[in-house]
Amino acid sequence: MLSYFPPGYPFNDVCQWFIDRADLIFLVFDPTKLDVGGELELMFRQMKGRESQIRIILNKADSLVPQELMRVYGALFWSMAPLINVTEPPRVYVGSFWPYAYGPDTSHELFKREEISLLEDLNQVIENRIENKIAVIRQHGIRVRIHALLVDRYLQTLRDKTGFFGDSEQVFKEIVDDPDRFYIFKSILAKTNVSRFDLPDPEAYRDFFGVNHMSTFKLLSSHCPLLGSCLLDKIEAAITEELPSLLSSMAAGKGPDLACKATACEDTPTNRYRRH
The missing domain is CATH 1.10.268.20 (Topoisomerase; domain 3)
Structure with a gap:
């Protein structure tokens, strides 16, 4: 992860700046790169005490068949278990968050519901922040x-x-x-x-x-x-x-009708960037 930054770049200081100001912290994982390195371990130390704000996104899930996706999901938690010392694990969103159609023979309905849940979570944080x-x-x-x-x-x-x-x-x-x-x-x-x-x-x-x-x-x-x-x-x-x-x-304005209107409780999530 740090290979993308020039030598001497204060990566952890920059991360700490965002952590101190964040309402939610999203960690995005690629299913083909689940190795937990020293950089991620150090970042979890920086997030100590903010575990309730952590959300995990397992992206590009449509590149895997359901059986392999289950294996990757379990491997992700196995790798992160030593880093998160809380009784309740963070919420994991499984999907493919880019503006293209899902891959064939994958869990389309699951990905749509996960995307809606993610949008609802974001919407709730925005409302709470305003309040x-x-x-x-x-x-x-x-x-x-x-x-x-x-x-x-x-x-x-x-x-x-x-x-x-x-x-x-x-x-x-x-x-x-x-x-x-x-x-x-x-x-x-x-x-x-x-x-x-x-x-x-x-x-x-x-x-x-x-x-x-x-x-x-x-x-x-x-x-x-x-x-x-x-x-x-x-x-x-x-x-x-x-x-x-x-x-x-x-x-x-927080009634169920308005919440559905804001996050689209129908089958299609309100992601204007997705191509259907």
């Missing part, structure tokens, strides 16, 4: 909202506690050093859709204001235009309405 990304965006929005509310509360408390001739720097230090005394975090908990589990550690804001002085921030009310919504209102709408609605619409 996870929406959930991450919503969680990030919650943190941004709480951060904005906290900074605003710190600023408002500083203005309320600093008199006309007061020492704002001294008051600022007192608020940052002991926010509980000024009910900073408790006042945020009293707001709608704020959980105590979402609140950061007060120590984090001592460090934050040690780098960013309060004078560099404005109250949230100053970000509200005369016409239109405030910035925080837009974030709250996204958190409480828009993103949950998007997730619900995706979940509603």
Whole structure:
């Protein structure tokens, strides 16, 4: 496998880059080349802990008669058994994944069903990835909202506690050093859709204001235009309405009819590159 790359090419580093970012990992085998070399063994070490993401494709299966295909299938697992230390073996797709008709006297129906299963697996991963990304965006929005509310509360408390001739720097230090005394975090908990589990550690804001002085921030009310919504209102709408609605619409679209439409539950797989 490494003979195709020039000397010094960081093959394993490149593989690790893709492994770290992959939702599924496909290993494609040729039935005439099942030998497991040192490169593949090293790659399996790199994939340790990601066994659930591994899928194996036994390609060019239509080049073998059914009896020989069964023998090759068993030999593949025999070769890979020492490399995969998991109770449940990875899913193996058997077929011929290229845009030409299957070879004669081979298991055509099996190959079609395997191709459909592969497409369904890919489709499910894409759907899950989108859902996870929406959930991450919503969680990030919650943190941004709480951060904005906290900074605003710190600023408002500083203005309320600093008199006309007061020492704002001294008051600022007192608020940052002991926010509980000024009910900073408790006042945020009293707001709608704020959980105590979402609140950061007060120590984090001592460090934050040690780098960013309060004078560099404005109250949230100053970000509200005369016409239109405030910035925080837009974030709250996204958190409480828009993103949950998007997730619900995706979940509603996972019925069996839609799944069949997406992956073609009929005999012919939805592979536009295949010639029939």
